[in-house]
Amino acid sequence: MIAETNGYMAAALDEARRAAAEGEVPVGAVLVRDGHILVRAHNRVETDRDPTAHAELLAIREACRILGEPRLPDCDLFVTLEPCAMCAQAISMARLRRLYFAAYDPKGGAVEHGPRLFGQPTCHHAPEVYGGIGERAAAELLRGFFKDRR
Numbered sequence: 001m002i003a004e005t006n007g008y009m010a011a012a013l014d015e016a017r018r019a020a021a022e023g024e025v026p027v028g029a030v031l032v033r034d035g036h037i038l039v040r041a042h043n044r045v046e047t048d049r050d051p052t053a054h055a056e057l058l059a060i061r062e063a064c065r066i067l068g069e070p071r072l073p074d075c076d077l078f079v080t081l082e083p084c085a086m087c088a089q090a091i092s093m094a095r096l097r098r099l100y101f102a103a104y105d106p107k108g109g110a111v112e113h114g115p116r117l118f119g120q121p122t123c124h125h126a127p128e129v130y131g132g133i134g135e136r137a138a139a140e141l142l143r144g145f146f147k148d149r150r
Contacts, residue, residue, distance in 0.1 A: 026145050
């Protein structure tokens with residue numbers, strides 16, 4: 001399972017690199033079902049002129065469209081950055097089984113930082129959470145992106 005997990009996170013990192021190449025904050029995600037990548041996505045906020053076009057939301061929307069279902073209880077999400085509050089709530093509402101993320105986000109994260117959404121009594125569903133997978137590569141990509149912007 002560890003090799004598969006690293007492979008899925010590598011695919012999410014590829015998506016993050018695509019985002020950076022397009023001038024987007026480099027966050028990528030893959031949604032996995034039955035051991036296969038069902039959806040790949042990366043941030044498209046600037047491209048789509050949509051503040052909700054985060055990689056996680058785009059992946060969830062596309063997976064729901066493909067499967068014809070509003071919930072994804074047998075799916076796992078791999079994302080290169082700890083999800084924000086908006087994305088964490090969408091993960092909960094989609095009933096995702098597991099969340100794997102790479103870099104921690106002390107400023108904007110809402111899973112291990114900030115509101116810690118999945119630990120709130122008002123959270124309807126909390127996935128299993130695994131953080132820090134591929135953290136170094138994701139953090140370096142983000143640091144490089146923002147360094148070039150400053």
